[in-house]
Amino acid sequence: MKAARAQEMSGRDPGEPHSPAALEAVRLTKRYRGTWALRDCTLSVPAGRVVALVGPNGAGKSTLLHLVAGLIAPTRGGIRIFGEPVGQRAAALARVAFLAQDKPLYGGFTVAETLRFGRHLNPGWDDALARQRLAELDIPLNRKVGKLSGGQRAQLALTLAVAKRPDLLVMDEPLANLDPVARHDVMRSLMAAVAETGMTVVMSSHVVSDLTDACDWLVVLNGGHVQISGEVDELLAAHRMLTGPAELADGIAARIPVIGDSRSGRQAVLLARTGPGTPSHDPRWRVSGVSLEELVLAYLRHPDATVLPRPALTAT
Amino acid sequence: MIKFRLDPGSGVATYLQLVHQVKHALRLGELMPGDQLPTIKEVVGDLAINPNTVAKAYRELEREGLVAGRPGQGTFVQLSLRGGSTADHARFRRDLAQWVRACRAAGLGQGDMEALFASVLADSSQQEIA
Numbered sequence: 001m002k003a004a005r006a007q008e009m010s011g012r013d014p015g016e017p018h019s020p021a022a023l024e025a026v027r028l029t030k031r032y033r034g035t036w037a038l039r040d041c042t043l044s045v046p047a048g049r050v051v052a053l054v055g056p057n058g059a060g061k062s063t064l065l066h067l068v069a070g071l072i073a074p075t076r077g078g079i080r081i082f083g084e085p086v087g088q089r090a091a092a093l094a095r096v097a098f099l100a101q102d103k104p105l106y107g108g109f110t111v112a113e114t115l116r117f118g119r120h121l122n123p124g125w126d127d128a129l130a131r132q133r134l135a136e137l138d139i140p141l142n143r144k145v146g147k148l149s150g151g152q153r154a155q156l157a158l159t160l161a162v163a164k165r166p167d168l169l170v171m172d173e174p175l176a177n178l179d180p181v182a183r184h185d186v187m188r189s190l191m192a193a194v195a196e197t198g199m200t201v202v203m204s205s206h207v208v209s210d211l212t213d214a215c216d217w218l219v220v221l222n223g224g225h226v227q228i229s230g231e232v233d234e235l236l237a238a239h240r241m242l243t244g245p246a247e248l249a250d251g252i253a254a255r256i257p258v259i260g261d262s263r264s265g266r267q268a269v270l271l272a273r274t275g276p277g278t279p280s281h282d283p284r285w286r287v288s289g290v291s292l293e294e295l296v297l298a299y300l301r302h303p304d305a306t307v308l309p310r311p312a313l314t315a316t
Numbered sequence: 317m318i319k320f321r322l323d324p325g326s327g328v329a330t331y332l333q334l335v336h337q338v339k340h341a342l343r344l345g346e347l348m349p350g351d352q353l354p355t356i357k358e359v360v361g362d363l364a365i366n367p368n369t370v371a372k373a374y375r376e377l378e379r380e381g382l383v384a385g386r387p388g389q390g391t392f393v394q395l396s397l398r399g400g401s402t403a404d405h406a407r408f409r410r411d412l413a414q415w416v417r418a419c420r421a422a423g424l425g426q427g428d429m430e431a432l433f434a435s436v437l438a439d440s441s442q443q444e445i446a
Contacts, residue, residue: 188360188364191364192360194366195355195356195367213322213365214364214366288327289327
């Protein structure tokens with residue numbers, strides 16, 4: 001608690017150069033029988049980030065999250081959490097909480113019994129934190145889990161994960177099957193928990209708009225490969241939407257990387273990585289910023305384009 | 317205490333929206349020196365945004381000397397962006413209202429008045445520089 005408050009005052013400054021990455025994968029590969037779920041994934045995420053893991057169905061998101069949580073072993077390559085290799089070691093696993101997509105809870109348990117269960121299973125369990133969260137959320141302790149609403153079940157599952165006091169919280173599609181109000185409520189309480197604890201969060205979703213303001217790091221998986229890994233603000237600053245005459249579009253594409261290209265008649269709309277060739281002063285081109293959703297869609301439609309800054313130096 | 321709201325369609329970065337809203341409140345006197353800004357946890361628990369975004373906005377305000385963090389307490393307003401005294405503000409407001417009425421009577425629309433005011437303001441700062 002004290003450390004959290006100190007962070008609050010000094011302003012959180014994630015990504016200190018000397019602290020180990022929260023998550024580091026080197027050539028991580030997972031094959032199920034004949035199919036490659038993940039292939040040579042290399043990425044590094046600084047501590048204190050809230051990471052959006054996005055990609056189409058079957059891109060390898062769940063596989064990556066299960067590898068991070070130590071629930072499955074890689075076919076090849078390695079993964080480290082805060083500098084420690086993920087394996088069967090209990091010490092490393094105690095730092096990670098994993099929230100599965102189907103949020104497995106026992107419907108016959110009451111909320112209080114569920115907390116007791118969590119306390120017995122987790123050495124670092126923070127019961128006061130769990131009870132405080134549930135009180136704030138107006139979830140009665142004597143209610144049977146099976147009688148809770150979908151939003152309340154999601155909040156209870158999140159509470160169990162947070163009360164473990166993990167340094168890394170991994171969530172597979174935490175917002176799936178929730179209505180818009182419940183999605184916003186879960187996100188609000190997750191962000192408050194992040195502010196309080198400073199934990200790193202990795203969460204997957206295929207709905208980018210759910211994650212836009214909550215996440216400050218983006219990882220895009222496509223076809224088992226890492227297509228983008230980077231800070232959201234930097235990614236948005238490095239891309240522009242260019243609207244102008246279609247006959248000049250090929251000239252632009254020859255000078256700077258164009259990821260999205262849609263043309264209708266005489267007009268072209270290009271999503272481009274900005275660089276020296278960006279026509280910022282050419283009045284024939286209107287230059288505007290891009291949203292995270294536009295950026296993700298353009299890259300997913302263009303699987304050969306990648307943004308992978310600073311390859312990790314620590315090979316294993 | 318100020319309450320933030322976000323405009324997702326504005327195209328303005330979220331942390332800048334927070335910075336602008338604090339400055340706006342400082343200009344209007346809704347926030348005065350000594351007032352506390354909401355804690356990062358309060359803001360993110362309300363808006364469902366990343367804590368680092370709020371921290372970045374507060375750092376920016378701190379860098380400009382408008383607010384200061386006090387260890388263990390929170391972030392507090394240091395400076396008002398409102399020039400002149402409250403009495404001066406009331407007087408100038410009256411004068412300006414009179415000017416607006418005169419313009420309306422002469423057939424000027426809102427756009428005309430805004431353009432005129434902006435142009436006089438620009439001329440006056442030009443003269444100060446020269």
